[in-house]
Structure formats: C-alpha cells, structure tokens
Amino acid sequence: MSTPAEQYAEITESNEETDTGLQEFRASIGFDLDPFQEEACRAVASGSGVLVAAPTGAGKTVVGEFAIFQALRSGKKAFYTTPIKALSNQKFSDLVATYGPERVGLLTGDMTINGDAEIVVMTTEVLRNMLYADSDTLDSLGYVVMDEVHYLADKFRGAVWEEVIIHLREDVQVISLSATVSNAEEFGGWLDAVRGDTRIIVSEHRPIPLFQHVMAGGRLLDLFAEEVSFDQVAEAPEREIAVNPELTKLAHRATAGSRSRGPRARGRRGGGGSWAEKSEPISTRVSRPDMIMALDRAGLLPSLVFIFSRNGCDGAVAQCVRSGLALTTTAEATEIERTIDHVASRLPEDDLEVLGFWPWREGLMRGFAAHHAGLLPIFKEVVEDLFLRGLVKAVFATETLALGVNMPARSVVMEKLEKFNGESHVAITAGEYTQLTGRAGRRGIDVEGHAVVLWQQDTDPAAVAGLASKRTYPLNSSFRPTYNMSLNLTAQFGRERARGILETSFAQFQADRSVVGMARQVRSREESLAGYAKSMTCHLGDFTEYVALRSELSDVEKEASRTITRLRRAAAAESLDSLQIGDVVEIQGARRLGRCVIIELDTAWNEPRHTVLTEDKHIRRISAQDLEGPLDVISQIRVPKGFTGKTPKDRKDLAASLRSALAESRPPRHDAPAFEFTGSNEQESRITELRSALRAHPCHGCPEREDHARWGERYARLLRDTNKLRSQISGRTNTISKTFDRVARVLEDFDYLVPTSDNKTLEQITDAGQRLRRIYGERDLLTSLVMETGVMNEMTAEELAGFVSALVFQARRDDHGPDPRMPTAKIQVAWETSVKLWSRLSDAEATASLPETIAPDSGLIWPIYKWARGSDLRECLRGTDLAAGDFVRWAKQVIDVLDQLAKIPDLNSGMARSCNRAVDRIRRGVVAYSNVVD
Template sequence: MSMPAERFDAAKNQPEESESGLPEFRASLGFDLDPFQEEACRAVASGSGVLVAAPTGAGKTVVGEFAIFQALRTGRKAFYTTPIKALSNQKYSDLVATYGPERVGLLTGDMTINGEAEIVVMTTEVLRNMLYADSDTLDSLGYVVMDEVHYLADKFRGAVWEEVIIHLREDVQVISLSATVSNAEEFGGWLDAVRGDTRIIVSEHRPIPLFQHVMVGGRLVDLFAEDVSFDQVADTPERVAEVNPELTKMAHRGLTGSRGRVQRGRGRRGGGGTWGEKREQMGTRVSRPDMIMALDHAGLLPSLVFIFSRNGCDAAVAQCVRSGLALTTIAESTEIEQTIDIVAHKLPPDDLEVLGFWPWREGLMRGFAAHHAGLLPIFKEVVEDLFVRGLVKAVFATETLALGVNMPARSVVMEKLEKFNGESHVSVTAGEYTQLTGRAGRRGIDVEGHAVVLWQQDTDPAAIAGLASKRTYPLNSSFRPTYNMSLNLTSQFGRERARGILETSFAQFQADRSVVGMARQVRSREESLAGYAKSMTCHMGDFKEYAALREQLSVAEKEASKTISRLRRSAVSESLESLTRGDIIEIHGARKLGRCVVIELDNSWHDPRPTVLTEDKHIRRVGVQDLNGPVEVISQIRIPKGFTGRSPKERRDLAASLHNALAESRPPRRGAPEFTFSGSDEQEELIVRLRAALKAHPCHACPEREDHARWGERHSKLLRDTNKLRAQISGRTNTISKTFDRVAKVLEDFEYLVPASDDLGQAQITDAGQRLRRIYGERDLLTSLVMETGAMNEMTAEELAGFISALVFQARREDHGPDPRMPTAKVQIAWETSVNLWSRLSDAEANAGLPETVAPDSGLIWPIYKWARGSDLRECLRGTDLAGGDFVRWAKQVIDVLDQLAKIPDLNTGLARSCNQAVQRIRRGVVAYSNVVD
C-alpha cells in the first residue's frame, strides 16, 4: 500500500478528464479546495472508496458533499449517515438549503421525511436495519457517506458501523470521514480488504492555528515558552516545545501569586493581560463570571466552556445570571427573544416551568447557555442556532457537544482535565483533548483559535503540554456479534458463511495484527510483577497469601455494605409508606429536621416522600435519603380540614398543636435512635472467618506490614490486568467467530436456533428467531423472551408504553432501592416475568462466557405510563431525578422499540394494535416537537 504523500503526488499528475464532475463542483463552492480535499474528491471521482482523516474544522464534509453531487449528477442515490440524531437533523437542514426539500430525506428511527428521496440523511442504525431487511430503498444506491466514522470505537453502538461497511453492496462507494486517528493506515487497510479499492487521505493540518493557554486567576498565560501553535508542536516530532517557566514555578511552589508572562494580544480587543493586572489578588481558581469577562476582555468570545457535569453547566449559567453579567446588545437580546418566543408558542404552556424555560430564556437573553443531554432537544437546537449566528457568546457544555454538531468557537475552555466516566473519575485523554479543543477557530472568521485550561491547585503544566502535543489517538473496534446480528447473518448466509463474514470485521483485523504488541506488553509487565513481588517480600511469612486474605476481606465487606444499604433503604421506605396524616415523627439524618408532623402523603412513586411541618414552622418534603433509619411515630394530632400550609397563621397554629402534643407525650429522645442492619448470616460468617485468618497470619505482626501491603495492592492489580492480556492473546485466533458460536449456543438454549443436523445441513431459525431478527437494541433477546411469553398481549396502550420502558431505560446512577409498585397488575406480571427471564438469560450468558445483558430497569415505568395516560410533564417527572431532555430522549427510544415490535410479521394482533396506540400516545407535546419539521 502506498503512503498518502505518494498517492497525493500521483493524484496531482492525473489528467483533468478523469475528474468527472470535479471542475463543476469546484466552481459551485465559492472557495478553493485544500490539497487533501482535492485529493479525496479526485479519488471519489475515479470510483474509489476513501477514508479522510483530518482535524475538526478542516473541512472533511466537503468530500461527502462531492459524493452527493456525483450521485445526483449520475442519477444514483446517496445516503449520508451520522452517529446521532442531532447531527442527522443538522445535516438534513444543510442539504435542504442546498438542494431543496424535494430532493432530500431524513430517517432517524422516530422521524421519517421523504424517505425515498435522491439524498437521504439517516442514523447508521437505520441503514443497518435496511440492509438486514433488504429494503427497496437501497435500489440505485451509489454512495454512502459515513460521517464521524471513528464512532465505531463507541462501546455500545460502534458495532453498527462495521455491520454496515461489511454488508453494503460491492458497487456502493463508501466515503468515510474521521477525526485524525493515529492508526488511519490500519483502518484504511481494513476498508481496502473488505470494500475493495480504498484511498487513505490523512491531513494533520489545521486551517486555523490553535494556541494553548492556562488561565491563572483572571489572566491568560501562554502554555509554551515559545510563541508556537498546536500545529507547530504536533507536526514536528523532533521539536520539543518548552513549557512556560512561570507556570512551572507556580506548580512547584503550589502558588499562583507570581505575575507570570501574560498572553500577548494577537489582534484581540484591548490586548491581553490587563484584566488580570487589574486584579489585586490572584487565586488558584477564577469564578465562572470572571472567567467569561476575562475572555471577553481578551477578545476570545464566542467560547465553548467544557464542564464534565450537567449540574455544573446549569450552575455556571445561574452564576453568570446572578452576577449580572450580560454579553449581548439590546438589538441582539431582541433578536434572541424573537427566536425563543417562536419555540415557546409551540410548547405546552403548562410544561414551560418544569422544563426550566424561564431560567434558560434569561441566560440566552444575556448571551450564554448550557448544552447537555439533559436539555430538551429543541432547547439544544435553539442554543446551537443562536451560537452559530453569533448571538450567544458563551456555552457551558458537556463533552457530548464535541461529537459532530457544528458549533465552532473562537476559544475553547477546559474547566478540568478530569471527568466521570460513569464508574470513576478519569483523566482526559490526548484524543479527547484534541476533539474538544479542535472546535476553537472558526474557518473564514478567525485567524487563530485558542484553547484555555483553567488553573487548579494540582495543575501540572507538563501534563497539559503533553495533551496539547498529541493530536491523534488510536481507533479501536468495539465490534462483537449480538443476538439480533447473529440471527440476521444466519438467515441470509447460513451459519458457516456468517462465521466467515464476521472474521472480516475490523475487530478481527486488529486482533490478528496486535498479538506482537500484546506479547511485548506481557513481558514488560512480568518484569514489573517480579519487582513488586520482591518489594512485598516479608521475613515473617508469605505476604502474597496475606495480601490475598486482605483482598478477600475487602470484597466481602463491600458486599455486606451493599446489602446493609439495601436493607436500610427498604426499612426506611416501609416506615414512610406506613405514615398517616397527622403522625408526629422525629427525623434524624443529614437534614436534622427534628420533630415534625406529617401534613401530606405522596406514595405515587416507589420512593415515598411525605410532606412535613417542622417545629420551627417550615414545610419540607422527606425522602429515604434524608433518614438514617426508619421513622418512629411519637404521637398523633388532627390536621385541620382544608389545611394548605400556605399562610403563616396556618403554620403557626399547627406548630402550636405539635408542641402541645409533644409536651403531653413521653420525654423527647436524645440523639438519633439506634438501628442495626446486618448482612446475611453467610456474609457475616465469612467476614468473621477472614478477619480471624488475617489476625492469625504471621505477616499481620510485621512492623512494615502496610508498606508491604501497598506493594501487594500494586502487584494484585497488575497481575489481574496481565492475566486479562494473556487471555486475550490465548484467544486471539478466530475471536469474533468464537463469540458468534457462544451467542448461537445461547440462542439454541432458548430455542431461537435449532442446531444443525445431518439431514438439514445447517442451523434452522425458529419462528421466535424470525421475530427476534426485527428487534434491535442492547436488550434484544430479553425483549423477545418477554414478548414470546404473551405477558404483553393483553396490555392497554399505556400499560405497554410503561412496561417497554423497562427494556429500554438505563438509570445514570445505580439504585439499590426496593422493588417498585407497578401501575397495574398486568404491568406487575410483565415486570416479574422480565426479571425472572433476565436471571435465566444472565446465567446462560455466564455459562457461555458472554457479557451479561443489562437488567430491566423500572425507573421510567411510572413516568411513561403517566405520560401515555395524558398527564402533564410535571406530574410525570415528580419523584424522579429525570431532566426534561432525558425524559424526551428515553421516550423516543421507547417509541422506537414499540415501532419495531408493531412491524414484526405475524405478531399477535392485539399487541400490534397496542404498540401503534402507545406510539401515538407517547408522541405528543414536547416528545413530538422537532425543529426539523416545523
């Protein structure tokens, strides 16, 4: 395979006639093509597939647009695929503006517009489903543009990209657009192997140079000692840029008071640094309003500020509003108000408050906003629109914004270089840093972009420089066969050919190439293990044995703690559920409310939250999280009829009755009551045995025991990681087909596949298996198993809507609460059925050596059930921690699954009817609204 530079030289020498439509396309642009764009377009014109890897903002999409131009020119169809619906919506709008609504369609699962058009924008899952269904829409398809193709590394949805690439017809040209990845040649080599002639075009040049800074207090300080941009640092491997010595001194001293070298003013309003110079005292942190003011003074707005927390983004907007900060002129505020009012008129008035509309509106009017997955989709679309129009100057965003949505800025700020990945706090990788800061610098507007990291107490300037010096990251496959995929492949190609097809995946391609590097890692780790073992050697006994006992005890205590936590929550919940109006209780816990009287009950949710009046006449709601243990009823008083608690007199009178009742009852308890919760007898016995064994071990008396233990913990962790690596090496050959065989075994266990016999020659798919072929999602087999029991057949539309959510929803935080009460008996039966089937399925998966299917989750059952019955949004979200945007996003996924079920051939007639009715009942109000169609 020739190198990109050699192919580029060859491409420049090709005659103009071979360009086939390129001159006409070039003339329509109004700007000159960059060299990498020229090379990629020539490759498309010559009939080759292409992989274009270039930085964010470099103009990769021009290549995809040329493919669309070629499709229209030659009378063929073009599909433009994206990983997320928001990006599909945005691209659809762009293409409609270019080619008109009659020539462009949109398919995103829950949205269908002109699906048979010449150009169709869609999510990748939609195209995958078309391929398995052999849809007529694929007729005349000539080009598929796969935008953000590096998304195939996504743990949950990345496999879809590989399925599509493998299954598209050979005559379809695939144009893959990727962020800059370090193994583009490897990925391109795989594309060439499975798709045929594929050209690899790599550009590491940013059209807009990117300069790096650290904000210390209110000052911008250059990260590097020299006046160098990101391009100059990253493009010259032999060049090592020196970190600004002032930052190094600050890090060493742990101080931020030294004045440092202020960032020079390269064309910004007012020059750099004077904002910081006006501040008499510098701190390690700068407030968010002051940070925005400093950026504004330095001429670095508009800016994207990445905060890896939804609450942090919302808090940042609130802080800016409270500070009185305003970034907009009167004319800009008026224009923003007009845009917002259009949205407000299309939303149900009763939902505006619960959606946080008014604080959102206030922030936008002042020129700043939040952007995260918890926002209503239409709110995010408005923020994106106003930011692109230059009306919103600062957006506080989570990293989800970095994926594809077109929101370039003059500067990008990283509040921290650490984020929570769902399990623990981890450092931002070089690839993530590149992706996030890559939005700085608007092509055609800015002459340079700026990346800013906020100084923290433990900031290491050398670590920031390391991130800023690496712009690439490896693209690793997340592909593995699913139940649905395995059945579809078996149905189309037979089991043996399906195994062969799976062996062509990028995952297997990488596995076959990676064993040498993995073996090298094992050898290196074995040397480290030997060193750790030597350091943990104890003269009093076998410290490995002692360390193993400590680890077993730690695991056992954690499990017992989880059990105790569940028991406590259950006992507290039961005590709250048993309360009646007028009960006097004493509350000991984090909020220290003391003695109160229950004035209102709320058992509409599995987490009861009664309302109480305290002795000092405050009205509060009490939940499980507020209590250390079950509440005890001290006394009882009568609550006056019609009591609302709104007037001070009502509260005073009832508080007086509370005091009188307490004076007549037994003396008040001092301190919190003692409640004892213990784990199971087996857990307690195991902990007692392990503690005794630990104390009896000779190493327990060693004076250097804790030093040895630290080395032992390192040894244990590294050994686990090394053993995983050894297992990967031992199972490297045919890894994907082996996984396919394990999946097939589980399908056979549940009678979705009949094993091959001498008579039949290959495995046969049962009727249940044929139905499962139409169900896509992480819980595809579990959904099918429940459906096959008939538990959903007699449900009403609202019951079905609520229950299906349990097979879709995944809570953001683990919940150890008690099993919830269900809306109806039918939902209760289906819930219990799903839990039992999941238990059987997870056992089968464990026996087969497969990852466990995600358990059903009841957290959305009541909200969706209420919504399907017509309740307003406030009522549906009461008692939950769901944001409005979360609810809408999950509701659309419930619609997607219901729509899949409704379209299954030979489905129970009543179930199909309920599915369609449920879709209509969910698709209303904020769930139905989308700027794309209005």
C-alpha cells in the same frame, strides 16, 4: 510564463477534472480545496473508498459532499449517515439549502421525510436496519458517507458502524469521515480488507491555528513558554516544549500554600495571626461570570465552556443571570426574543414553566445558555442556531456537544480536566481534550482559535501541557454479536458463513494484530514481578502468602460494607412504607433535616418518596437514600386536610404545632426496633478467620512488615493485570465467532434457533426467531421473550406505552429500590413476567459467559403511562428525577420500539393496533415538537 510542458500538464489536469466533475464541484462550493480535501475528492472520483481522518473543523465533510455531488451526477443515490438525530437534522437542513427539498430526505427512526429521495440523511441504525430487511430503498445506492465513523468505538452503539460497513454491497463506495485517530492506518487497512480499494488520507493540519492558555484569577496566561500552535506542537514530538515558567511558579506557590494550611499549621499562632494566613497564595480561582467577562475583554467570545455536569451548566447560566451580566445589544436581544417567541408559540403554554422556559429565555436574551442531554431537544437546537448566528456568545456545555453538531467558537474553555464516567471521577484523555478543544477557531471568521483551561487548586501545568501536546486517540472496536444480529446473519447466510462474516469485523482484525504486543507486555511484566517478589522477601516466612491474606480480608470487608449499605437502605425503605400523614420523625442522614412531620405520602415509584415539613418551615421530599437507617416515629400531630404548604402562614402554623408536640414529648405512636447493621454471618465469620490468620502468620511480627507490604501490594496488582493479559491472549483467536457460538447457544436454549446437523440451512430459525429479527435494541431478546408470552396482547395503548418503557429506559444512576406499584393489573403482570424472564436470561448468559442483558427498569412506566393518557408534563414528571429533555429522549425511544413491534409480520393484530395507537398518544406536545425540522 509557463513552459509548454507545464501548459500541457495544466490542460491535462483540467480535462481530468472535467471528466471527474471536480472542477464543477469546486466552482459550486466557492472556495479552494485544501490539499487533503483535493486528494480525497480525487480518490472518490476514481472509484475508491476513502477514510479521511482530520481535526475537528478541518473540513472533512466537503469530501462527503463531493460524494453526494458525484452520486447525483451519475444518477445514483447517496446516503449520509450520522451517529445522532441532531446531527442528521442539521445535515438535512444544509443539504436542502444546497439541493432543494425535493431531492433530499431524512430518516431518523422517529421521523421520515421524503425517504425515497436521491439524497437521504439518516442515523446509522436506520441504514443497518435497511440492510437486514433488504429494503427497496437500497436500490441504485452508489455512495454512503459515514460521518463521525470513529463512533464505532462507542461501548453501546459502536457495533452498528461495523455491521453497515461489512454488509453494504461491494459496488457501494464508502466515504468514512473521522476525527484524527492515531491508528488510522490500522482502521484503513481493515476497510481495505473488507471493502476493497480504500485510500487512507490523514491530515494533522488545523486550518485555524489553535493556541493554549490557562486562566488564573481572571488572568489569561499562555500554557507554553513559546507561542506555539496546535500544528507546531504536533510537529515537535521529539522535543519537549517548555511550560510557561509563570504557571510553574504559580503551581509551586499553590502547593506551598496548601501545605501551610495543613493540620499543623492551623494550630500555630503568633502575635501577627496564624502562619497559614501569612502563607496564603494569591487568588487563582475565578467565578463563571468573571471568566466570561475576562474572555470578552480578551476578544475570545463566542466561547464554548465545557462543564462535565448538567447541574453545573444550568448553575453557570443562573450565576451569570444573577450577576447582571449581559453580552447582547438591544438589537441582538430583540432578534433572540423573536426566535424564542416562535418556539414558545409551538409549545403548550401550561408546560413552559416545568420546561424551565423562563430562566432559559432570560439567559438567551443576555447571550448565554446551557447545552446538555437533559435540555429539551428544541431548546438545544435553538441554542445551536443562535450560537451559529452570533447572537449567543457563551454556551456552557457537557461533552455530548463534542459529537458532530456544528458549533465552532473563537475559544473553548475547559472548567476541569476530569469528569464523572457513571462510576467515578476520571481524568479526561488526550484524545478527549483534543476533540473538545478542536471546536476553537471558526473557519472563514477567526484567524486563530484559543483553548483555555481554568486554574483549579490542584492544577498541574505540566499535565495540562501533556494533554495539549499528545495526539494519541486510538480507535478501538466495541463490536460483538448481538441476538438480533446473529439471527439476521444466520437467516441470510447460514451459520457457518455468518461465523466467517463476523471474523471480518474490525474487532477481530485488531485482536489478531494485538497478540504480539500483548505477549511482549507479559514478558516485561514477568520481569517486574520477579523484582517485586525479591523486594518483599521476608526472613520470617512467605510474604506472598501474607499479602494474599491481606488482600482477601480487604475484599471481604468491602463486600460486608456493601451488604450493610444494602440492608440499611432496605430497612429505611420499609420504615418509610409504614409511615402515616402526621407522623413526626427525625432525619439524621446525609441531608440532616432534623425533626419533621410527614405531610404527603407517595409510594408510586421505585421506593417511597414522602413530603415532609421541617421545624424551620421548609418543605422537602425524602427517600430511602436520604436516610442512615429506619425511621422511628417520635410523635404524631394532626395535619389539616388538603394541606399543601403553599402559603407561608400554613407552613408557619403547622411548624408551630410540630414544635409544640415535640415540647410535650408525647410518646411515639409505635416503637421501632433498634437496628444494628452487620454483614452476613458468612462474611463476619470469614473476616474473623482472616484477621486471626493474619495475626498468626510469621510475617505479621516482622519489623519491616509494612515496607514489604507495599511491595506486596504492587506485586498483587501487577499479577492480577498480568493474568488478565495471559487470559486475553489465550482467548484472542477467533474471539468474535466464539462469542457468536455462545449467543447461538442462548438462542437455542430459548427456542429461537433449532440446531441442525450441518448448521448451514436457513430453516433453523423458529417463528419467534423471525420476529426477533425485527427488534433492535440493547434488550432485544428480553423484549421478544416478553412479547412471546402474550402478556402484551390485551393491553390498551397507554398500558402498552407504559410497559414498553421498562424495556427501553435505563436510569442514569443505579438506584433501584423495592418494586413499584404499577398503574394497572395488566402492567403489573407484564412487569413481573419481564423480571422473571430477565432472571432466566441472565442465568443463561452467565452460563454462556456472555455479558448480562440490562434488567428491565420501571423508572419510566408511570411518566409514560400518564403521558399516554393525556396528563400534562408537570404531572408526568412529578416525583421523578427526569429532566424534560430526558423524558422526550426516552419517549422517542419508546416510540421507536413500539414502531418496531407494530411492523413485525404475523404480530397479534390487537397488539399491533395498540402499538400504533400508543405511538400516536406519545407523539404529542413537547415530544412531537422537538426539533426545528418542519
């Protein structure tokens, strides 16, 4: 029985909850709040801003939902912002189910549903644009929930989060929801500084315990010697939790086996066979179907399997289908089929094959699927829906799935612990590991979650344990002033106040705090440099000087190698341009196709991509990147008119003609010059000079030269890093406002800003600058510069659609060949204009020490132009490397920019009409029907 004092406290607390609405909210959700949720909701009810940092699946969104509840209760609006459209769509559906369609809206740039509703879900960019436009939709706004706020670290889009946080009215409560970050106090401190009273609530606790495993040869082994969960590992940082000794033994055996299979071992044989065969370790690799079956036997399905490759994900599904694996019952397969057929009925029948519908359907019917950015959006959303309903049991996904979309699983599998970052293969970080494996364990369904790492030949159990043990996920700002941002700030506040506002960014907040630590690093590195210098001391001469010569020689040789590669590629492209149908060539490049005949010419793209028939009757496409150098025409044969190679007989007959011509050794139609590729004259001359200088240097004859050189290389690397730190320290003070000043200078150079004596008046923005204020994107100024020339004014809708794609698209690979042939003369003029303007702009940016604007990219011009003219999807994607999902994603971004342009005040009326017509022509078929929100 409670005491009178306890009874009084309970009554008081109940009254407080009644006043704040917390009791009513708790009753509406039907479950008890965790302590961190309770604390955060009380802070929201008290009028404070809140930063909630907690693991994936811990239930952070409940705090955002309470803020929405409070908004409706007080007669105010609530905005719920997300980083991606898919997450916005998902949250919109959730809130509609709770509050009804009349009270919830959705704004994602390409979709508007009930935009004036009391609750509006939107992407963060939409809110940023509203703030700069001073939209009426902001009236009565009381709460903004910023889901996945740690996305402000994103290199390309992260600045948007900071812009929103800085510019929201002071009376708007901001509820920031973040993954667990190691510097939450720092980020919360900044929020408190710019937004006022902000409560920081951090929870390391996972409601569902997470256990770590390694799968070797189909066997599931615990990672740690003790049975410890996520929370227990986090709570024991002062002691190292031992790795499972069985894994350590396995690693030793794998290492020994690898050594035994080395070059020496391969040559040693005795009476009983090779030594390597006797030392072969047990098989530790497991196929993807076997891995899924092992998880099924262990009761660990449904599972998310992270494979850091789109092709890898699709290949995994294909392997499982070929193996005959099926994870669904007859009833489940029937339910999946109904869902799939509903989707198929809404898509153009002619597009199903090119969309990969049938293999996608086959995998889903068996209970597994791929999920990556190249998949059609509606396909991804169907996969997400079926997975949440428990019908799909295994999803092979890239790391893009880790962002926000609600797809928890009983287990998460990491196929590898490295990924391609666009430039090279790099190890994943502890933060990435934590975020990816955080989806394991479904609240209310599973009593525990499981993270599984697949054993690879070079797996180091200690390194895996390190990833699973660390909780280091620092949130670092990526904020920098853009052209559009700078103009909008200047227009609203004048230049001086704009500079002050930018100084309140999280980027500057971190820069100011980091200088002390950086200075400490410099002192430490200077001590190490002194030690390295001592170790590389040579009695014959100045070894530092010798190291500098070696380093420069290495750099020049690498640059010469890149020059040779560029020359070889250009020569190959030029030779492809000169080919004719029927020419016989020999292809010795990476693909080694051997002797082939040209059967189709295609020069519509960035570089020629011809179709050939090989001697063994295979049809292949070739481009310059497949060749080691220019092609020689070694013979020529007649290719039947209209030859397609679709029938085996046609291919067989033409291959026979090819072999016959080669046997007759007819002379080539023309002789191609022999090419010897070298670096530039300056490079070759400098290489010769440096090699001579090295040989003449006194230290070159030192018997300990290579030992000194190893220390010298360490010294050189550390010195470069230390000098970078020194440079960063000197530039940390007022870094953001300095960048703003450099951006302003470029805007002045191109007549978007007019300098004034006081730099405070609003009149300094020109008419072109006012138009640029409405253009958002990574090529904002370039887009404006092209538009101001008038080359887009007389374009038809399809021409405008095709050309605007060049100001939006960015190829996944840096694979630029010669300029393509454009669909029309007007697009050709606009393309040439954009390239010239980009060259001028990049020069100005280099002078101002600003990052270079991304060059226009022609890779999407033909596909979008064809699509806008009504071509089917197969025709639009023919000859490209675009996946259907990529095409739809880029098409939607083209729509977004066209929509921005159409709404610019005082825009040329003809161009505005063409923009609107272009939007209508692009938004059809798979582009129009790309999500489940109807």
